[in-house]
Amino acid sequence: MIGNDIIDVSYTRRNSDWERKGFLDKVFTLTEQNDIAGSIDPFTTVWRLWSMKESVYKLQLRSKSKRSFCPSIISCKLLDDTKGIVSYDRVEYGTTTKLYNDYIFSFATHNDYAGVNHGIIKYDTKLPEDYYTFIKSELALNLDCKRNEIIIIKNEMGIPEIYRGNIKQDASLSITHHGKFLAWSLAK
């Protein structure tokens, strides 16, 4: 299983105020709030932790029957500049985060997979209507098949699943978009 999350840095600077009263308490554990307060760049630490939580939430949603929203019950430990451990419902997940000037990208995996691949694109204005076509083209390269053989269907929980013909594939797909960025992650 896989879950991912991308954060558009400039979009976030414009649209989210992590310093507003109450925000940190609603989203982060006390340990995380200490990590944020003690970091050189609190903004980046806030959104790095957020993307770790979001990617684990999305991964874990695959085994749940109901969506929920409560970031502060998902707790993160930062191991180094990229790796982290996230605990949610008494299960620990390993996360990887890549920090760039214009985006922050995290993904979490649970089971062992032979390979995890990602694709990230920046688009000009709005999320393009045909973004699935783009994702399918890239998945085709990874799954060694033709683009038009791939069908992506979101299940009732909003999780994308890959089909070839009528057959659901074992490969686990996660899609995230935010601001002007779109990313997919595939574990197979």
Added chain:
Amino acid sequence: MQDKAKLIDDLKKIVKPYIQDEVAFDNINEDTDFINDLKINSANLVDVVLDIEDKYDIEIDNESMEKMLNVKASLEVIQAKLASR
């Protein structure tokens, strides 16, 4: 207890700055989902919860927040918190 139409109207004003789907916003009703329909991003969902706390002077605990993904659940949380004051 405030009537439901007024609560929906207030909630509409609260979510307005964060919505990304105008059509869904114009047609807002109890079944409207904040993320799937209004396309509010999850970070802004925290803002919605904080704005609701400020507006009604209530405190929304984790258990209540978990449910607040749509209009109906949010109205239920607000009504319950107001009633228990």
